[in-house]
Amino acid sequence: MLKRFFIMCSGADANILADSSNGEQNKYAGIGATVFFTALMAFLAASYALYTVFDNYFTAVFFGLVWGLLIFNLDRFIVSTIKKKDSFLDEFLQASPRIILAVIIAVVISKPLELKIFEKEIDQVLLEQKNDLTLANQEQIATQYTPMLEGLDTEIAELKQDISDKETEVNSLYETYIAEAEGRKGTELVGKGPVYKEKREKHDAQLAELVTLKKTNTDKIANLELQKMELALEYEKQVQDSQPIIDNFDGLMARVNALNELPWLPSFFIFLLFLAIETSPIFAKLLSPRGEYDFKIEDVEGEIKTxxxxxxxxxxxxxxxxxxxxxxxxxxxxxxxxxxxxxxxxxxxxxxxxxxxxxxxxxxxxx
Structure with missing residues (x-):
């Protein structure tokens, strides 16, 4: 039963093969088995590739099955239409479009399986890329807030500098009237005379202004600090909102690009493996000599033609x-x-x- 199924997969005429030798039947059963397993590998590869896109088992299996059946029908049709000729060059030219198509199919089949085989290595590359994207995203968002934060810091620094300058001025006046009282400067008379009183009043006036300035600027600084906190919270919110997009940066194209970052030799050998599998039915028919089935087919076709x-x-x-x-x-x-x-x-x-x-x-x- 399995032999008949593989003969059906080869696209050969089962009625003609039924009257042929076991060796001829086995040859076409082998060709059919290759066609079947190529389609099976195409189904698995397409299902995995589509799962990375849709993230849904049923959708991936359904479209993977459609792709597998398409490859099966295409392989079966092309293999069955390759006829043995008197010249190998004619046979090769006849099969050349199929060989070109086999290269394309081998790439399509092998690439998803490479993604699965090298999944851990690809995850490592994607993790590094996500980290780089996270840092780049933070820097890009920060560029929107940095000018505003710098402006607020400048205003805070100016307000603090105003207080510092006022304190310096008040301290200088304090030193002046104390020195006047001690007779070290000014009139150099010890005691609290009219000059001392004048300098003391000037100091007290500036001290009152300093107290008012401190209160006013402290309120302004507190307000500016609150604005900085709001900007920081807004920055963190934007970073958090954009982070899921970076976390989901593991689709099919991202994985293919990550695969290209890995050494090419293992992927190339996997591609060669699938290319050999995909072209094996073609070369089996090209390299094999004319058999009993070929002569019978030629006889039937010649009879109908005549x-x-x-x-x-x-x-x-x-x-x-x-x-x-x-x-x-x-x-x-x-x-x-x-x-x-x-x-x-x-x-x-x-x-x-x-x-x-x-x-x-x-x-x-x-x-």
Missing amino acids: WTAQKADQRKILLATDHTVNDRVYGDIAEEDELYQYKKKIARELMQKQQDAFYKKQTDILQ
Whole structure:
């Protein structure tokens, strides 16, 4: 039963092979098995590739099955249509489109399986790429907030500098009136005289301004710090919102690109393996000598071709004979006087009716 199934997969005529030797049957069963397992590998590869796209088992299996059946039907058709010829070059030229197609199919089949075989290595490459993307994303988002944060920091620094400058001025005035009281500067008179009082009042006025400035600037600084916190929270929110996109950066194209980052030699050998599997039915038929099945197929096709040619020749002869007979029949009829007199009578009547109709029409016009 399995042998019959593989013979069916090869596209060979089961009725003709049934009367052939076991060796001939085994050859085409082997070709059919290769076609079947190639389609099976195509189904598995397509299912895995589509699963990475749709992330759904049923969808991936359904479309993978459709792709596998397409490859099976295509392989079966092309293998069954390759006919043995007297020249290997003619056979090779006949199979060359199929070989080119085999290269394309081998790439399509092997690539998803390479993704599965090197899955861990690809995950490592994707992790590094995701980390790079995360850092790049953070830097890109930060560029939107950096000018605003720098502006706020500048304002805070200016407010703090105003307080510092005012404190320096107040401290200088304090030192001045203390030095006046101690007689170290100014009038150099010890005691709290009019000059001391004047300098003390100036210091106290500036001190009051410093207290007011501190309160005002502290409130402003607190407000600016709050704005910085809001910007930081907004920055973190944008980073968190964009992070899922980076985390999902593991689709089919991303994995194929990650695979290209790995050494090419293992992938190349896997491709060669599938290319050998895909082209093996073709080269099996090209390299194998003419067998019993080939001669029987050629005999059946030659018989049908001869029979078709005979029918075409018979139709040509029948048509030529019919033309000859018709020429003779109508030639004999043309010589009969009875037919001549009858046609003459009919022509006379027709001309009379035409003349009467013309006369009637002209009379109506004149009236």
